[in-house]
Amino acid sequence: MYAINDPIKNLHHITLSVGSAQEDYDFHTKVLSLKSVKKTLIYDGKTPFYHLYYGNDLGEEGTLITCFPVAHFGHKGRRGAGQISGLSLSVPVSAIGFWTRRLADHGFAIKRSERFGEPVIEFAHPCGIEYELIGVADDSRKPYGGGEVPAEYAIRGMHTISVKVREMELSQEFMQEAWPARQTGTDGKFTRFGFGNGGSGKFVDYVLEPDMPMGDWRYGSGTVHHCAFQVDDAFVQKNVKRNLEGLGYTDTSEPKDRGYFDSIYVRTPSGALFEAAVSKEKGFLVDEPYETMGKEVMVAPQFRSQREQILSSLESLKF
Numbered sequence: 001m002y003a004i005n006d007p008i009k010n011l012h013h014i015t016l017s018v019g020s021a022q023e024d025y026d027f028h029t030k031v032l033s034l035k036s037v038k039k040t041l042i043y044d045g046k047t048p049f050y051h052l053y054y055g056n057d058l059g060e061e062g063t064l065i066t067c068f069p070v071a072h073f074g075h076k077g078r079r080g081a082g083q084i085s086g087l088s089l090s091v092p093v094s095a096i097g098f099w100t101r102r103l104a105d106h107g108f109a110i111k112r113s114e115r116f117g118e119p120v121i122e123f124a125h126p127c128g129i130e131y132e133l134i135g136v137a138d139d140s141r142k143p144y145g146g147g148e149v150p151a152e153y154a155i156r157g158m159h160t161i162s163v164k165v166r167e168m169e170l171s172q173e174f175m176q177e178a179w180p181a182r183q184t185g186t187d188g189k190f191t192r193f194g195f196g197n198g199g200s201g202k203f204v205d206y207v208l209e210p211d212m213p214m215g216d217w218r219y220g221s222g223t224v225h226h227c228a229f230q231v232d233d234a235f236v237q238k239n240v241k242r243n244l245e246g247l248g249y250t251d252t253s254e255p256k257d258r259g260y261f262d263s264i265y266v267r268t269p270s271g272a273l274f275e276a277a278v279s280k281e282k283g284f285l286v287d288e289p290y291e292t293m294g295k296e297v298m299v300a301p302q303f304r305s306q307r308e309q310i311l312s313s314l315e316s317l318k319f
Contacts, residue, residue, distance in 0.1 A: 007236045008179060008195045010202045011158045012228040012261070012277045013053075013064035014087050017077055019127040019221045021050050021069035021317045027126055028054040028065060031106050032089075032155060033147030035059070036294040036319070038284050040259070041310065042068060043300065048310050050317070053294070056144045056157065059284045061230045061277075062201040063141065063157035069315065070219045077220025079128070081166045081212040082271025084224040086130025088120075088159040090200045093135035095153040096121065102149070116187050128222040134159045139200040160192070160203035161227050163272045166210050170269035175204065178247050178266075179229075179274065195229075206270070217271070226273035228263065233278055237264060240276045259300065260284055295319065 018024040028034045037059035041048040049072070055063035065087070079085065091099060096119050103110050103123055111122040119135040136159060145151030165171050168191060175181045181193035181204065189209070195202045215223065231237050237255065241264050244252045251267040261277045268274050280286055287298050297314075299307045 006180060006196045007231055007240050008181065008276070009230045009232065010062050010195060011161065012061045012230040012275070012279075013055075013066050014084070014158060014161060014227045015066045015068065015225040016125070016127075016129055017070050017219050017221060017223050017225050018067045018125065018129070019069065019071045021052065021315045023126050024067050024069055025052060025317060025319075028052075028067075029147065031103070031108075033144070033149035034065065034155060035144040035146065037064070038260070038294050038298065039296065039317075039319075040298045041300070041303075043303070047313065048303065050297075050314060053284070056142060057146070058290075059293075060141070060157075061279060063144075063155075065158075068219065068225060070221055072315070073219055073221075075218065075220040077218070077223030078213075078216045079223055080215030081164045081209055083164060083215040083217075084227050084272045085162045085164045085207065086132065086224065087161050088132040088134045088205075090136040090139045090141070090156040090159040091133050091153065092139070092156075093119065093137050096133070096135045098149075098153045099133050115190060116185060116192060125222075129224060130162070132159075134200075136200045141201070157201050159200045160205050161224075162190075162205050162207050163270055164207045164209045164212060164215075165270045166208075166212060166214075168206060168208055171206050174249070174269050175206075178244050178249055179268075214271070217273070226265065226275055228261075228275035228277040231276045231278055234262065237262070237276050237278050240264070260286060 034054040037055045038053035042051040050069050052067045054065045108123045113120045121133040139156040141156040143154035175193045184192045184194040191206045193204045253265040261279045263277050
């Protein structure tokens with residue numbers, strides 16, 4: 001058992017494998033009017049490639065969408081069961097009409113629905129990842145108001161994620177015992193879990209799809225790579241890892257320094273990859289001032305001597 005009640009606080013960020021960097025950048029900063037919080041690189045593997053961050057003005061936890069543009073790999077990801085299938089973003093209920101018109105004007109196919117008593121706009125990232133805007137009445141998170149969309153209509157942050165599964169029992173056990181959450185309700189094939197007292201940015205929705213083929217986990221355009229959840233500090237993170245391994249979830253990583261947060265990862269019974277993240281004290285201001293945050297590509301200290309060589313190998317990106 002945990003020594004700390006409710007160690008998982010809320011969603012921290014979600015990381016997507018997308019197509020081209022320019023297409024992704026334009027979608028998030030222009031269509032969705034999010035701030036470019038950080039342009040950096042991922043160094044896993046042989047050759048660094050872009051890691052792009054979007055969120056509110058300071059890139060606060062729960063507002064962050066991070067993306068790996070992987071078109072250069074030449075692999076189209078296979079979406080299916082065993083994956084995080086998409087993300088839902090919070091907007092004011094009064095903004096649903098605005099966003100319906102805006103997305104249609106930008107050429108996106110949309111579908112209107114309702115889930116858990118909230119209005120939903122369904123659409124997709126240009127690479128195919130499922131997106132939703134959810135009309136939320138009481139989300140007090142401060143949006144980014146410096147883009148095309150006025151603050152009163154702007155995206156507040158992540159509302160929930162969707163995980164598609166072929167059966168629910170093992171995921172229910174995991175969410176209740178290993179990644180402590182409370183089952184808060186069902187709506188058709190959706191089962192919702194909430195952290196703490198719940199609320200926007202504190203939900204995970206499992207979607208039962210018993211006949212859906214399994215998706216893949218490698219880097220491939222059009223799939224979600226993982227979702228991160230916020231924990232308070234390294235002590236809590238260590239307890240999360242200890243509890244996971246004590247329950248037999250041994251596919252759990254050692255802590256990794258990601259520059260702006262420290263992370264551990266676990267492959268969940270559904271197949272989805274979850275992360276427990278501890279933010280660094282200075283957050284995204286650790287390597288550049290607020291005035292220029294997100295405007296140029298930041299290279300990790302150990303690779304700065306290779307900066308020009310690395311940047312010349314990347315897709316050209318117009319900011």
